Amino acid sequence: MQxxxxxxxxxxxxxxxxAVGLLALVAVDHWLYxxxxxxxxxxxATQEGQILAKLDKAPRFAAAADIIMFGSSFxxxxxxxxxxxxxxxxxxxxxxxxxxxLFAYYALAHIRPVLEAREKKPVLVLEIxxxxxxxxxxxxxxxxxxxxxxxxxxxxxxxxLQHAREHDKTSQFLAGVFLPSLRYRAYGRxxxxxxxxxxxxxxxxxDAGGYAAINSIRPDELPAVEEASGxxxxxxxxxxYIERFLRIAAELDAPVVLYRFPNVKHWSSRRTAELVAHFxxxxxxxxxxxxxxxxxxxTRDDIQSCCGMHLNANGSDKVAAALIDKLGLRGDRENLARxxxxxxxxxxxxxxxxxxxxxxxxxxxxxxxxLTIDFNGTGKNDDVLMSPAFTVYPGMxxxxxxxxxxxxxxxxxxxVAIDDVEDSGDVRNASHVRLPQGDPAIEDRQIMRHGGMTLxxxxxxxxxxxxxxxxxxxxxxRLTLRRLWSEPRPESPVRR
Amino acid sequence: MNFxxxxxxxxxxxxxLTVRFxxxxxxxxxxxxxxxxxxxxxxPAYLPILLFLGLIGYVGGLAxxxxxxxxxxxxxxLLSLSSLLYFKYLGFFTRVLSDxxxxxxxxxxxxxxHALVLPIGISFFTFQAISYxxxxxxxxxxxxxxxxxxxxxxxxxxxxxxxxxxxxxxxxPQLKQLGTDDRREQDLALGGFLILKGIFLKIVxxxxxxxxxxxxxxxxxxxxxxxxxxxxxxxxIQIYADFYGYxxxxxxxxxxLGIDLISNFAHxxxxxxxxxxxxxxxxxxxxxxxxxxxxxLGGNRGAPARTxxxxxxxxxxxxxxxxxxxxxxxxxAGHAALLALYHLYQIGRSRIxxxxxxxxxxxxxxxxxxxxxxxxxxxxxxxxxxxxxxAAGQVILKLWSGMVPGSSDAVTAMPYTGFYLFITALxxxxxxxxxxxxxxxxxxxxxxxxxxxxxxxxxxxxYAAPFDAIQFIYFQF
Numbered sequence: 001m002q003x004x005x006x007x008x009x010x011x012x013x014x015x016x017x018x019a020v021g022l023l024a025l026v027a028v029d030h031w032l033y034x035x036x037x038x039x040x041x042x043x044x045a046t047q048e049g050q051i052l053a054k055l056d057k058a059p060r061f062a063a064a065a066d067i068i069m070f071g072s073s074f075x076x077x078x079x080x081x082x083x084x085x086x087x088x089x090x091x092x093x094x095x096x097x098x099x100x101x102l103f104a105y106y107a108l109a110h111i112r113p114v115l116e117a118r119e120k121k122p123v124l125v126l127e128i129x130x131x132x133x134x135x136x137x138x139x140x141x142x143x144x145x146x147x148x149x150x151x152x153x154x155x156x157x158x159x160x161l162q163h164a165r166e167h168d169k170t171s172q173f174l175a176g177v178f179l180p181s182l183r184y185r186a187y188g189r190x191x192x193x194x195x196x197x198x199x200x201x202x203x204x205x206x207d208a209g210g211y212a213a214i215n216s217i218r219p220d221e222l223p224a225v226e227e228a229s230g231x232x233x234x235x236x237x238x239x240x241y242i243e244r245f246l247r248i249a250a251e252l253d254a255p256v257v258l259y260r261f262p263n264v265k266h267w268s269s270r271r272t273a274e275l276v277a278h279f280x281x282x283x284x285x286x287x288x289x290x291x292x293x294x295x296x297x298x299t300r301d302d303i304q305s306c307c308g309m310h311l312n313a314n315g316s317d318k319v320a321a322a323l324i325d326k327l328g329l330r331g332d333r334e335n336l337a338r339x340x341x342x343x344x345x346x347x348x349x350x351x352x353x354x355x356x357x358x359x360x361x362x363x364x365x366x367x368x369x370x371l372t373i374d375f376n377g378t379g380k381n382d383d384v385l386m387s388p389a390f391t392v393y394p395g396m397x398x399x400x401x402x403x404x405x406x407x408x409x410x411x412x413x414x415x416v417a418i419d420d421v422e423d424s425g426d427v428r429n430a431s432h433v434r435l436p437q438g439d440p441a442i443e444d445r446q447i448m449r450h451g452g453m454t455l456x457x458x459x460x461x462x463x464x465x466x467x468x469x470x471x472x473x474x475x476x477x478r479l480t481l482r483r484l485w486s487e488p489r490p491e492s493p494v495r496r
Numbered sequence: 497m498n499f500x501x502x503x504x505x506x507x508x509x510x511x512x513l514t515v516r517f518x519x520x521x522x523x524x525x526x527x528x529x530x531x532x533x534x535x536x537x538x539x540p541a542y543l544p545i546l547l548f549l550g551l552i553g554y555v556g557g558l559a560x561x562x563x564x565x566x567x568x569x570x571x572x573x574l575l576s577l578s579s580l581l582y583f584k585y586l587g588f589f590t591r592v593l594s595d596x597x598x599x600x601x602x603x604x605x606x607x608x609x610h611a612l613v614l615p616i617g618i619s620f621f622t623f624q625a626i627s628y629x630x631x632x633x634x635x636x637x638x639x640x641x642x643x644x645x646x647x648x649x650x651x652x653x654x655x656x657x658x659x660x661x662x663x664x665x666x667x668x669p670q671l672k673q674l675g676t677d678d679r680r681e682q683d684l685a686l687g688g689f690l691i692l693k694g695i696f697l698k699i700v701x702x703x704x705x706x707x708x709x710x711x712x713x714x715x716x717x718x719x720x721x722x723x724x725x726x727x728x729x730x731x732x733i734q735i736y737a738d739f740y741g742y743x744x745x746x747x748x749x750x751x752x753l754g755i756d757l758i759s760n761f762a763h764x765x766x767x768x769x770x771x772x773x774x775x776x777x778x779x780x781x782x783x784x785x786x787x788x789x790x791x792x793l794g795g796n797r798g799a800p801a802r803t804x805x806x807x808x809x810x811x812x813x814x815x816x817x818x819x820x821x822x823x824x825x826x827x828x829a830g831h832a833a834l835l836a837l838y839h840l841y842q843i844g845r846s847r848i849x850x851x852x853x854x855x856x857x858x859x860x861x862x863x864x865x866x867x868x869x870x871x872x873x874x875x876x877x878x879x880x881x882x883x884x885x886x887a888a889g890q891v892i893l894k895l896w897s898g899m900v901p902g903s904s905d906a907v908t909a910m911p912y913t914g915f916y917l918f919i920t921a922l923x924x925x926x927x928x929x930x931x932x933x934x935x936x937x938x939x940x941x942x943x944x945x946x947x948x949x950x951x952x953x954x955x956x957x958x959y960a961a962p963f964d965a966i967q968f969i970y971f972q973f
Contacts, residue, residue, distance in 0.1 A: 010940040011685035017944055018688050021951030028956060174502030181959075188959040 025179065032181035034148060048183070051096050051103075051145040054210060055110055058094060061210070062111035063118065064339050065092035066331060067323070070104035070245070071127025073097045073212075073310060074261040079125070079323065080316035081209030087324055088331025090339055092122075093210030096142065101128065101241040102163055103142035108248050110146070121254035123327060125291075126245055128275065129261035140169050144176055144183045153177050159244075163237035214304045214312045222300050226265065246279055250286045257323065260292035263302075263309045269294065289326060296322045497537040499745040500698055507534060507653075508749055515675045515753045523675045524648055527753070534653040535616075542615040545579050550650045552576055553625040557632045557639035557646070564633060572629045580622045583614050588820030617657030619817055621650060623784055628664045630788055637665045645671060654749040658742050660758045660780040670755050683754050689936050690748030696926070696954050697741030699961040704919045705734040707962055708912075713881060716890045721898025724891050730916060731881045732874040733923050736765065739778070763931045765873075768857075768865040770834040773873055781817070785810050800843055804836040811835065818880070823888060827879040834872060919960075 031037040039049055062068060066089045069075050076095030084091040094107050104126055115121060143160060147153050153160065154177065164173030175182050234242075249256045258279065260272055269292075276290045302315030311319065323329070332339075497504050507530055514526045536543045556572040628649075631637045640646040649668050655661075712719050712727035719727075743760045750757045760779050767773035774782050786795075790810045796803040808829075815828020857865070882888035929935055939947055 008681055011681040013944055014685045014940050014947060015681065015688065017947030017951055018685075018692075020944070020948035021955055024948070024952035025955045171498060171501035171503060174506075178502055178505075185959055185961050188961070 029179045029181040032184060033144075038181070038184050038187070047097060047141045048145040051099075051142060054094060054096060055107070055146065058092070058107065058111050059114045060343050061092035062114040062122070064090055064343060065122050066090050067123040067125065067327075067329065068092045068094055068111075069125040069127075069210075069259075070099070070107055071095045071125070071129075071259065072099045074129060075099075075125070075127045075259070076210070077212045077214050078261065078311045078316050079211065079319045080313060081211045081320075083317050083320035083324060084209070084329075084331070085336065087329065088333030088336045089324070089329050090331070090336065091209050091211075091320075095127070095210070098139075099142055100139050101126070101238050101245060102139040103146065105241045105245045105248075106142070106146040108245055112248055112252070115252050115254065121252055123255050123257060123329070124245075124249050125257040125259050125323065126242070127259050127261065128242060129259075129264070139163060140167070140172060140176075141183065143173070144180050150177060150180070153180070159237060159240050162240070163235070166235040166237050211316065214310050214316075220300070222263075222298065222303065223265065242279070243282065246283050246286060246288075250283045253285075255287040255289065255327075257289045257291050257327065259323075260290075261309075262293040262296040262298055262319070263311060263315070264293065265309075291323060291326055295326060497534045499742065499749070500695065503537065504534075508752065511653075511749075512752050516680070518675070520675050524644055524671065527653075527674070528644060528648045528651060531648065531651040531653040531656060535651065535656055538616075545583075545615050545618065546621065546651060546656075547647075549576060549579060549621060549625050550647045553628050553650060554640070554643055554646045556625075556629050558641070560629060560633050561639040569629065569633050573626055576622055576625045576629065579615070580618055583618060585816070585820045620659045620661055621656060623661050623781075623817075624650065624663075627661070627784060627788060631664055637663075637668070640664065640668055652750075652755075654746040654753075654755070655757055658739070658746070659778075660743065660746065660760045661784055662757060662780070666758060667755070674754065676754075680754070683751050685940070686936065687748045687750075687752035689939065690744045690751060692748075692951060692954055693935070694741045694744030694746075694748055695958065697737040697744065699741075700954075700957045701919060701923045701926070702734045702738035702741055703961050705730040705737070705916060708916045709734055709881065713883065713887070716887060716894065719894070721894050724894035725898060726913065726916070728874060728878055728891070728895065730920065732765075732870075732877050733920060735877060735880070736761075737923060763927070765870050765927065766866060766931050767869050768862050769869055770831065770838050770872065773869055774831075774835070781814070785814060789813060796839065800840060803839055807835045807839065808832045822885050823879045823882055826885055826888070827876050830876040830879065922957075 036052070039052065067084065069079050069091065071078075072095060074095070076093060076097065076099075079091075079093060079095070081091055081093065094104075096103055096107075099107075108124065143153075143163075147156070147160075157177070161170070161173060164170045172182070246256060258276055272290060272292050276288060280286070280288050296318050298311070298315055298318065302311055302318060304310045304312045497507065511527060511530050514530075515523050518526060532543060532546075535546055552572065552575050556575070560568050560572060628637070632639050640649065645668065648671055649662075649664060652662075652667065652671065655667075709727050709731045712723055716724075740761045747757050747759060758780055760781075762776040762779065764773050764776035767776050790806055793806045793809065794802060795806065798806075811828045811832035812825070814831075815824040818824045818827075856862075878891050879885070879888045882891060939950060942950070
């Protein structure tokens with residue numbers, strides 16, 4: 001059948017328009033994904049933002065850290081920084097929310113050139129607990145946050161496809177190879193809806209070492225741990241990526257700790273032993289140390305209060321201490337401050353002397369420009385001090401803050417809350433972070449903002465919460481100190 | 497395999513290239529293979545059911561051509577229905593019997609409803625099989641002698657899992673001409689346009705509203721009357737955008753291969769009465785029931801009581817076709833009642849004022865009729881969507897409490913309501929344009945930059961969709 005030339009020409013024009021439309025989509029995809037345009041537009045409060053923030057600073061820390069930890073939130077919020085620093089050991093917690101061995105491999109590959117250049121290799125800790133093998137712990141976000149080019153995706157296509165198939169994400173993965181920015185569909189509707197998205201999963205609550213503390217305490221007793229009846233096999237792709245991780249470690253000649261998260265409902269010591277034996281046989285030259293439940297005695301006070309299985313700051317300290325003991329790690333206390341300072345860019349925010357609010361009677365200015373707060377003169381929930389507005393984080397979305405914070409240099413504990421956050425758990429609003437006491441490198445600064453890190457020093461912090469308020473259009477912020485309790489602060493982390 | 501997925505894009509591309517470059521004989525074989533891959537992609541275990549029904553249809557068609565007796569016809573119909581009855585209705589009817597008798601019937605574990613996972617699209621291809629056998633019996637079509645061609649008719653992937661329920665007389669002659677069409681540019685352009693439209697309806701409209709609706713029905717008790725109202729409207733839009741979107745994707749995919757499938761929709765929400773609605777909604781299903789059940793029962797040729805009975809019976813079957821659940825029966829009963837009332841109203845009107853009945857109504861009356869019809873249909877969708885009759889009752893009570901001042905038990909408000917209202921506005925604009933204009937002709941008449949900008953805008957709107965694919969509602973039937 002013949003049809004007229006005008007019909008033919010209009011069809012051709014439509015097909016050409018379709019091709020141009022698709023090209024426009026590809027161009028937008030390139031800008032959003034390869035150029036990190038989505039983060040530029042909407043800030044880092046996404047899971048991708050959390051991953052990229054860590055990936056970006058990782059090479060710096062990898063060049064200096066004595067121990068680098070890879071894993072999920074069980075690592076990120078489960079192995080604390082402080083016990084290492086107390087021993088003069090510089091840690092870098094490379095844990096990422098929901099990060100499994102797949103992410104660990106790509107994270108290690110990312111810092112491999114830095115590690116290759118180092119004479120003394122750091123200890124590499126790899127979390128291999130069972131949840132990393134569960135089907136719901138897919139690494140979809142991690143793949144697309146880490147592997148930033150189509151060529152890299154295609155290079156690892158078989159293993160990545162296998163992972164996607166095992167986690168019921170085949171379609172999303174294949175679509176992601178064509179258009180990786182389709183990942184942003186998870187956020188697009190919130191952006192268009194005029195709201196915010198909180199997929200960042202605790203974004204902003206990490207200390208400078210990469211640890212994000214949880215402070216609540218489990219209200220009831222720990223359930224008895226059951227001996228698992230049989231081995232729970234990992235998905236094939238999980239094993240593949242553990243092996244790929246270990247291969248790099250073997251080539252670097254870096255010692256490896258295979259870490260199994262200790263707060264588990266079911267436990268199979270035989271399974272752990274089998275798994276470690278398997279990897280030792282596969283990598284005979286590699287120094288593999290196993291760390292698990294048998295090495296860490298947990299109590300109720302070490303577990304978070306809410307619904308999860310995470311460890312709180314107490315438990316995280318225990319894991320860090322167990323690591324130090326098991327590996328016999330010894331640090332260099334004298335040079336720690338120098339090494340630490342080399343990792344940090346510094347930007348001063350308004351000096352505490354310029355802060356206002358509360359009663360002037362509660363504040364005593366120090367000769368060094370610092371400020372001492374007398375909390376005895378304040379009431380519960382009083383705003384004690386408020387800073388002038390200052391630049392917090394260029395490019396930050398209004399109302400959301402990703403501070404990547406490190407707080408409190410001298411007094412042990414401080415609470416950080418991000419104002420106006422829809423809190424869905426017991427952690428997002430509060431961070432409990434500790435840094436070395438009396439560090440000479442930072443002692444003379446009261447509050448600092450450094451590229452990706454905010455440091456705070458307050459003389460007495462036992463009853464203080466630091467609130468970030470009045471976040472402007474991505475450039476300005478204000479800090480408020482507020483007294484939280486009228487009674488002395490409890491010794492252990494606070495119950496909510 | 498989901499239509500809106502990367503793997504479907506790959507499969508469809510292979511199919512288009514196959515039809516374009518391979519000889520007809522090979523095109524048919526490759527398309528059949530691709531159809532099996534399409535169906536077995538998520539669960540290959542269901543493929544034997546499709547093959548079983550294909551075998552019954554093929555052998556049955558030849559058999560009934562030779563032995564044209566009602567006994568053979570009924571035997572073949574029952575055989576075709578066997579899989580559907582087993583997978584979809586066994587558990588339900590056992591439950592109904594149990595409910596009616598008040599005795600919990602003991603069933604072997606393998607007959608447990610939970611143990612049976614419904615093969616996707618089984619209702620669609622079962623009905624297609626039955627229509628083929630009946631059409632051969634009625635001598636409307638000749639039996640297909642090529643098993644490959646017949647199987648391709650049964651399994652042709654664009655229409656396999658959610659229709660349109662194609663008749664042999666319409667589809668098989670086209671499949672026999674596969675690859676010989678010389679209007680390739682026209683087919684590609686129309687196919688591309690229909691797919692674009694389908695993507696917009698499915699991803700931008702239906703999937704977004706599904707998030708609100710699913711969230712509401714996930715915790716009805718905690719939601720406010722306003723949420724109930726919005727969820728009711730949103731589901732009405734969602735189900736249409738979802739099913740119409742699917743249909744457009746099916747039509748567009750087939751069109752890329754040079755095949756013209758029957759359209760299932762004709763602007764149903766612009767219907768001015770319930771009868772019109774059913775003539776515009778899921779057209780291939782309603783014509784199926786009309787041709788194979790309603791008319792053989794006597795249609796509307798008998799006394800009013802008989803017609804009402806026929807309507808009620810057909811709507812009961814339509815309801816059961818959708819699902820083995822009391823909710824669908826209530827939904828079907830509601831539509832049956834409306835159709836019967838409308839039929840009686842028409843009879844009364846033609847008797848009392850025959851001249852007026854022939855005259856078309858004014859714009860105002862038509863507008864009111866349209867709104868009333870839409871709201872009646874939307875109200876009945878509550879039963880279609882709710883997981884149980886009790887839950888539907890809960891939604892209705894919630895709606896009622898919103899109308900009575902002071903009786904509201906509002907608890908929470910759903911987030912991002914403004915966004916969903918924006919999506920609703922997009923849908924209304926689309927529906928009006930779709931009804932009032934020939935969108936394809938309008939788009940094609942525009943300049944190249946304008947066309948490209950419109951297409952790019954639609955594609956970019958997909959960034960506003962939820963991340964995880966939401967299954968087409970009608971895939972479950």
